[in-house]
Amino acid sequence: MISKSFASIAALTLLTGVAHAGSAPRELYGKSIIITWTEHRSQRQLGEADFRDVDRSLSRKIYISTKDQWFDRFASTFGGRGAGLRRLRQITHEAAREGIGTSGTTFAGGVRQVQFIGKTITLTGTSAGGLARRFTIEFNENFGTCETHIIFAKQAGSEVVVGRSLRTGEPIQIRSATVNSVSCSVRDGNVFAE
Secondary structure: OOOOEOEEEOOOHHHHOOOOOOOOOHHHOOEEEEEEEEEEEEEEEOOOOOOEEEEEEEEEEEEEOOOOOEEEEEEEEEEEEEEOOOOEEEEEEEEEEEEEOOEEEOOOEEEEEEEEEOOEEEEEEEEOEOEEEEEEEEEOOOOOOEEEEEEEEEEOOOOOEEEEOOOOOOEEEEEEEEEEEEEEEEEEOOHHHO
């Protein structure tokens, strides 16, 4: 488990200038990778005056098909209240965005790239508003277990960066972020078919 706050990077190209390096390791064909973590962020909606602290439970689920096709789902879960017969009950909602392939555009208008080197996969996603998030997934010898490191970065000189809410799609300004409770697991089969 790695806990990281925002890192200041001289240029976001340090995270996004990585070219796609070939195919996924054959040992991962037909397997799913599940990453979960929590984020503690100081953020506000665009146009609001005050920042507030929020905690989010997030996940990233990846499936690599037997034909080396990449499927990716980035999700956030949050609590709410639903009406029961006689009282309110706590319910959990999920907001998610999906990607296919190892490159493209993120939901936040930035660049999404995947790189494979040996027993490591690096996933980098940016926003058009100066935010970058990088996942480094390291596997053991037989690709049966994994460990993930998550790093946030913001454009040099920026006090605040802009992303988008998975829940509403609206822009959010983020002043700081800390990652905690990171877990990673590998499963046989397609996690999206469950």
